[in-house]
Amino acid sequence: MSLIVVGSMAFDQIETPFGKSDRIVGGAATYIAWSASQLVQPVNQISVVGGDFPQEELDALAARGVNLEGVQVKKDQRSFFWAGRYHMDMNSRDTLETQLNVLADFEPVVPDSYQDSEFLMLGNLAPAVQHSVIRQMRRKPKLTVLDTMNFWMESAMPDLERVLQDVDVLLINDSEARQLSAQYSLVRAAREIMKMGPKYLVIKKGEHGALLFHEDLVFVAPALPLEEVFDPTGAGDTFAGGFIGYLARTRDISFENMKSAVIVGSAMASFSVEKFGTTRMKEIDKSDVESRIRQFIDLVNFEIQLT
Amino acid sequence: MSLIVVGSMAFDQIETPFGKSDRIVGGAATYIAWSASQLVQPVNQISVVGGDFPQEELDALAARGVNLEGVQVKKDQRSFFWAGRYHMDMNSRDTLETQLNVLADFEPVVPDSYQDSEFLMLGNLAPAVQHSVIRQMRRKPKLTVLDTMNFWMESAMPDLERVLQDVDVLLINDSEARQLSAQYSLVRAAREIMKMGPKYLVIKKGEHGALLFHEDLVFVAPALPLEEVFDPTGAGDTFAGGFIGYLARTRDISFENMKSAVIVGSAMASFSVEKFGTTRMKEIDKSDVESRIRQFIDLVNFEIQLT
Numbered sequence: 001m002s003l004i005v006v007g008s009m010a011f012d013q014i015e016t017p018f019g020k021s022d023r024i025v026g027g028a029a030t031y032i033a034w035s036a037s038q039l040v041q042p043v044n045q046i047s048v049v050g051g052d053f054p055q056e057e058l059d060a061l062a063a064r065g066v067n068l069e070g071v072q073v074k075k076d077q078r079s080f081f082w083a084g085r086y087h088m089d090m091n092s093r094d095t096l097e098t099q100l101n102v103l104a105d106f107e108p109v110v111p112d113s114y115q116d117s118e119f120l121m122l123g124n125l126a127p128a129v130q131h132s133v134i135r136q137m138r139r140k141p142k143l144t145v146l147d148t149m150n151f152w153m154e155s156a157m158p159d160l161e162r163v164l165q166d167v168d169v170l171l172i173n174d175s176e177a178r179q180l181s182a183q184y185s186l187v188r189a190a191r192e193i194m195k196m197g198p199k200y201l202v203i204k205k206g207e208h209g210a211l212l213f214h215e216d217l218v219f220v221a222p223a224l225p226l227e228e229v230f231d232p233t234g235a236g237d238t239f240a241g242g243f244i245g246y247l248a249r250t251r252d253i254s255f256e257n258m259k260s261a262v263i264v265g266s267a268m269a270s271f272s273v274e275k276f277g278t279t280r281m282k283e284i285d286k287s288d289v290e291s292r293i294r295q296f297i298d299l300v301n302f303e304i305q306l307t
Numbered sequence: 308m309s310l311i312v313v314g315s316m317a318f319d320q321i322e323t324p325f326g327k328s329d330r331i332v333g334g335a336a337t338y339i340a341w342s343a344s345q346l347v348q349p350v351n352q353i354s355v356v357g358g359d360f361p362q363e364e365l366d367a368l369a370a371r372g373v374n375l376e377g378v379q380v381k382k383d384q385r386s387f388f389w390a391g392r393y394h395m396d397m398n399s400r401d402t403l404e405t406q407l408n409v410l411a412d413f414e415p416v417v418p419d420s421y422q423d424s425e426f427l428m429l430g431n432l433a434p435a436v437q438h439s440v441i442r443q444m445r446r447k448p449k450l451t452v453l454d455t456m457n458f459w460m461e462s463a464m465p466d467l468e469r470v471l472q473d474v475d476v477l478l479i480n481d482s483e484a485r486q487l488s489a490q491y492s493l494v495r496a497a498r499e500i501m502k503m504g505p506k507y508l509v510i511k512k513g514e515h516g517a518l519l520f521h522e523d524l525v526f527v528a529p530a531l532p533l534e535e536v537f538d539p540t541g542a543g544d545t546f547a548g549g550f551i552g553y554l555a556r557t558r559d560i561s562f563e564n565m566k567s568a569v570i571v572g573s574a575m576a577s578f579s580v581e582k583f584g585t586t587r588m589k590e591i592d593k594s595d596v597e598s599r600i601r602q603f604i605d606l607v608n609f610e611i612q613l614t
Contacts, residue, residue, distance in 0.1 A: 088491060184395060187534045208515035211532060220606050222527035225518060227494045250612060259609040290613050299527050300607045302566040305557060306597050 003248040004114050004141075005032045006046040006133050007123025007237070008103060009053065009071065010080035014233050014276065015096075017088050021231070024277040025057050027080065028123030028147065031234035033066045034281035035241025035268045036121070038289055040248040041065030044114040046133065048102045051075040060282065069111045077102045090229045091206045110136040118142040119248040122167070123237060124149050127159035134166050143253045145169040146198075147240050150176050161196065168253075170198040171240055177203045186211060187218070200258060202243070202265075204236055212262050214255045221262045222299055224270040224292075231276045235269045238281065242268030267292040310555040311421050311448075312339045313353040313440050314430025314544070315410060316360065316378065317387035321540050321583065322403075324395050328538070331584040332364050334387065335430030335454065338541035340373045341588035342548025342575045343428070345596055347556040348372030351421040353440065355409045358382040367589065376418045384409045397536045398513045417443040425449040426555040429474070430544060431456050434466035441473050450560045452476040453505075454547050457483050468503065475560075477505040478547055484510045493518060494525070507565060509550070509572075511543055519569050521562045528569045529606055531577040531599075538583045542576045545588065549575030574599040 007029030014021040029047045037043045043066045049058075051074065062068055083097040106129055120141040122130040130146060146167040152160050153176065164170065170193060178184055181192035190201050190213040201213045207229065212219040243258075243265035250257055270292060274280045314336030321328040336354045344350045350373045356365075358381065369375055390404040413436055427448040429437040437453060453474040459467050460483065471477065477500060485491055488499035497508050497520040508520040514536065519526040550565075550572035557564055577599060581587045 185534055185536075187532050205515065208512065209527070209529075218532050218606065219609070220516070220529035220532065222516070222529070222607075225494050225525050225527065227492055229492075256610070260611040263609055263611060293611060293613060297611070299525065300529075302526070302570055303563070304567040304570060304600060304604070306600060 002117055003036060003040055003042075003119040003121065003244060004044045004046060004070075004110070004117045004133075005029050005036060005121045005123065005241075005244075006108060006130065007032060007125055008080050009047040009049050010082060010103075012233055012277065013081075013083040013097075014231055015085040016090070016231055017086065018228070018230060019276070021276045023081070025054065026082070026234060026277055028125070028234075028237045030057075030061075030278060031237035031272065031281070032121060032123050032241035032244070033061055034064070034278050035238040035272070036245035036248070037061075037064045037066055038268065038284070038286065039242065039245030039264070042067040044070060044117055046070035046108045046110065046114070048072040048074060048106045048108075050078040050102045053079045067113075070109065070114060072109070074102050084233070086232060090232045108133050108136075115139070118251070119244055120144045121240060121244040122146040123240065127152050127156050127163045131159065131163040131166070134163070142251075143168050143247060145171065145240065145244050147171045147236065148176070150179055153179050164197040167198050169200040169202065169258075171202045171204065171236070171243070173204045173206070173236065177201075190218075200255075202262060204239060206232070206235070210239070210262055210266060212255075212258055214258070217255055219255075219259045219262065221259075221266045222296070223266060224295060224299065226270065226273065229273045232273050233277065235272050238272035239265035239269040242266070263296050264293065267296055309349075309424055310343060310347055310426040310428065310551060311351045311353060311377075311417070311424045311440075312336050312343060312428045312430065312548075312551075313415060313437065314339060314432055315387050316354040316356050317389060318359075319540055319584065320388075320390040320404075321538055322392040323397070323538055324393070325535070325537060326583070328583045330388070332361065333389070333541055333584055335432070335541075335544045337364075337368075337585060338544035338579065338588065339428060339430050339548035339551070340368055341371070341585050342545040342579070343552035343555070344368075344371045344373055345575065345591070345593065346549065346552030346571070349374040351377060351418075351424055353377035353415050353417065353421070355379040355381060355413045355415075357384040357386040357409045360386045377416065377421060379416070381409050391540070393539060397539045415440050415443075422446070425558070426551055427451045428547060428551040429453040430547065434459050434463050434470045438466065438470040438473070441470065449558075450475050450554060452478065452547065452551050454478045454543065455483070457486055460486050471504040474505050476507040476509065476565075478509045478511065478543070478550070480511045480513070480543065484508075497525075507562075509569060511546060513539070513542070517546070517569055517573060519562075519565055521565070524562055526562075526566045526569065528566075528573045529603070530573060531602060531606065533577065533580065536580045539580050540584065542579050545579035546572035546576040549573070570603050571600065574603055
């Protein structure tokens, strides 16, 4: 038992300049689980769904090695629902509707069988809920990674500051890094954020790739240049799943290995955006992942004559 | 005699969120020459200045191995002048004032002594003026690289389309690539632009790095994450100088070597933005350049366990 994933499992309704989805399955923990399970199994899932969440989606995850013991099913309630519309650049979006439903009073419980897990991935949720999972762990995980968003910086900053003191790696996007640090330069933002607790920081920049910071070290990962970004929903969560999945698989939390984990996360995210929702994540297999990672090697590899 | 550089040598007045410059020396060919001469000498310069252009600036370039035989000095006229103001993101700027002066009727002349040059770098200028240099070359250069900007797409598109048919490499930024191709996706934009003539395309994305395209190949170079971008003026020209300088030095125009040239260009540009105008470019030496290139290697290098 190696990796715990915490987060929402939900419904999304998505509009992009290229089309509009029905109500489809989404949620941070759904994307993280589909992505991480390509690399490590089991994925010990902690989440909550309503009676409306499709059993076949749960079965599909279970078949992929996702342990659902920690997923609460509230038969009489409805799953979390989010509707949003992306702008042309696909980096910005408007929330059209949010129905908290089962998430409103979510109290995650870590099953006994999960207690040995070495890696803890806290997907985007209320910081106090994320913190309650950390506090339930009887043994501190080898690595705790947290994803969050601007919404919590605006509505629950004291909770966020508290949980940040107990995590090793923070994943956020560039505008969130600027908001959290009140610094425009991402180098300065990283320095400020690492004073808040996390020793490692990943700043996701969408089509512009991702930056990994630790002390005075920095690593830049590209995004794969794509002909079309069909649906960016869940790209950040899919990245998180690839990142933590690779670290849990290799059990090496050095900066050097985190660089590779950022590449694996970027590779997984590049699949996710190719189709609506989790469609693409369900299609790919290990050989797709390997060949995509090879594309990333070609993308950045160069030989230079210095003399 | 190996490299010809064509472009403006001028005065700039720059406002950024961090400060305001006096009237300082700038111009595309000035930046390109300072950058390229770190890698290859002589740089055979073609430009035009007025009687107001400081002799000590010309002397400093000459001392760096820049051949000024092709630089016309029009004693009774004034040099080109541009004033601009950068926004907070440093990727967008407003032009406050443009005085064409000597550029208004610039007719470049390629000196006989330049005719053997194998590499031709056409810095940003009116496309018809760029084209006149190509037509004066008695032997087609091994490689012709052209830089341009949105202004010419709006005011001289037929001329630009004509000159593009005669160049090997086009350097533009991301918004210009979108404008030139009428495509939002940079992968699609690149495909359209390479149909217009250039077999290679470099799309510069400022703090997000640069992309190199050729046929179905793509390479991504990072920008160095900087604590502060002090003045982005000339960063694109400095990139161009490093790019063509490395190619002229190595005399290898394969895609593989162009990847390295993009890294060298990125390294040179990362110096340029550290101080106002050409200040930083005058300070650095070969060992600074080498250590900066090593930083780029560390920035993107990773080892991944695929099995």
